[in-house]
Amino acid sequence: xxxLIEFKEKDGGxxxxxxxxxxxxxxxxxxxxxYKDNGQFRKALTKGEEVNSETWKxxxxxxxxxxxxxxxxxxxxLKKAQVTSDIQSDENEEVIQKxxxxxxxxxxxxxxxEDSCKLPRPPPIKLGKTSTPALVNLxxxxxxxVTPSSSYIASSxxxxxxxxxxxxxxxxxxxxxxxxxxxxxxNQQILSLLQKKSTDVPVSMxxxxxxxxxxxxxxxxxxxxENYLNNKENLNVLILYFxxxxxxxxxxxxxxxxxxxxxxxxxxxxxxxxxxxxxxxFHELKLNELVIGSVKLSCPACSDKTIEDAIKVWLKHAPYRxxxxxx
Numbered sequence: 001x002x003x004l005i006e007f008k009e010k011d012g013g014x015x016x017x018x019x020x021x022x023x024x025x026x027x028x029x030x031x032x033x034x035y036k037d038n039g040q041f042r043k044a045l046t047k048g049e050e051v052n053s054e055t056w057k058x059x060x061x062x063x064x065x066x067x068x069x070x071x072x073x074x075x076x077x078l079k080k081a082q083v084t085s086d087i088q089s090d091e092n093e094e095v096i097q098k099x100x101x102x103x104x105x106x107x108x109x110x111x112x113x114e115d116s117c118k119l120p121r122p123p124p125i126k127l128g129k130t131s132t133p134a135l136v137n138l139x140x141x142x143x144x145x146v147t148p149s150s151s152y153i154a155s156s157x158x159x160x161x162x163x164x165x166x167x168x169x170x171x172x173x174x175x176x177x178x179x180x181x182x183x184x185x186x187n188q189q190i191l192s193l194l195q196k197k198s199t200d201v202p203v204s205m206x207x208x209x210x211x212x213x214x215x216x217x218x219x220x221x222x223x224x225x226e227n228y229l230n231n232k233e234n235l236n237v238l239i240l241y242f243x244x245x246x247x248x249x250x251x252x253x254x255x256x257x258x259x260x261x262x263x264x265x266x267x268x269x270x271x272x273x274x275x276x277x278x279x280x281x282f283h284e285l286k287l288n289e290l291v292i293g294s295v296k297l298s299c300p301a302c303s304d305k306t307i308e309d310a311i312k313v314w315l316k317h318a319p320y321r322x323x324x325x326x327x
Contacts, residue, residue, distance in 0.1 A: 002045075002074040004066040004081065006032060011059045015081050017074045019048050020055075027064060031056040042252060046071055076138065123148045125298070187300050193236060194297065207237055219270075231288035238290055243297035254298050255310035258291055268318035273311060280316060283308070 001020040007013055015212030022031045031051045035041045043049075043145045206214070211228055212221040229235045259268070275281030282288055288311070295307050 001048060001067060001069050001070055002018055004074055004077050005064050006062045007061045007062040013062075013064075014024055015078055017078050018047065018073070019045055021048055022051055023061075024058075027061065029058050029060055183301075186296075190297055190300055192317055195239070206241060207234065214261055214290055217265055218267065220287075222263075222267065226286050229290060235286065235290060235293070239293035239297065242290065242294035246294060247298045251295070251299055251302050251306060252310050252313075254295050257292070258294050259311065259314050261293065262287065265318045265322040268315055269322055271318075273308065273315055282311065 002017055003019055004169050006015050018030055022033075023029070024031075031053065033041060033044050033049065034057070035044060036054050065081060066074065068074055068077075174327040178240065181306065197219040211224045216222050216225060229238070242258050242261060244254075245261050246254050248254040248257060270280055273282050275284075291311060292304060292307050296302060296304075
């Protein structure tokens with residue numbers, strides 16, 4: 001048998017469907033299971049789990065609205081009670097009134113059981129406001145703890161979970177959108193650069209004012225190139241030129257070809273990407289910007305990180321390639 005009850009205001013108020021076996025003999029109080037989610041609570045309710053007075057809390061009942069042996073019907077009455085107090089027909093009201101007038105007859109097999117029924121109850125448990133919030137507060141709360149006022153209410157928990165999922169999906173969508181817009185903007189800049197430079201500079205020729213020859217062999221040549229690349233216009237022209245020289249369908253091949261045209265193994269052996277092992281730092285050079293810019297023109301979808309990793313490997317193997325080069 002299931003009962004639709006209302007808790008007293010001191011316990012937070014609110015409505016709940018409970019098993020009649022959880023009520024005290026006089027139906028003035030109800031034992032509440034210590035479960036923290038609605039699934040466990042519903043399972044205990046539908047199976048009529050026995051009361052454990054050591055772990056179950058005791059709460060006062062303000063009134064009992066409805067009793068039936070159908071759990072689904074009790075839940076329907078619970079929903080109706082949330083929006084209106086008129087949840088019973090005239091017939092049901094009459095039955096409840098009769099039950100209130102006629103005390104329940106209890107029979108006991110011996111006087112010892114009768115005496116045990118008359119024992120004084122323990123003092124009521126004092127609960128904080130946060131342990132049994134009112135039903136109105138429950139609907140806006142995200143706490144998973146189950147209390148009398150947060151008893152199983154069909155659709156309320158589902159709507160909360162749906163709201164959480166929607167919030168997470170929206171955050172993920174916004175993050176993804178930011179990345180897409182950033183990539184789109186970069187691609188647009190690259191296309192604009194290509195369209196502008198394709199009409200200004202023949203890609204098959206290096207600028208006539210270039211002070212050095214490729215590939216670079218000496219540190220002095222590298223310093224001259226660095227000064228030349230400090231001019232943004234010069235840097236963009238060479239990016240366009242080497243994007244054609246090193247173009248390939250594979251990222252690593254594109255990086256290797258570009259570096260091979262730019263710098264000799266002898267000079268590259270003096271560098272590591274971050275300057276470790278007593279070598280100079282390649283990533284501090286304008287030449288590094290030239291390589292990354294050229295590769296990104298050939299492979300717009302490639303990230304800076306993947307290009308940098310390929311440069312690291314090429315620089316690391318420069319001493320070995322130098323040894324294999326015939327004198």
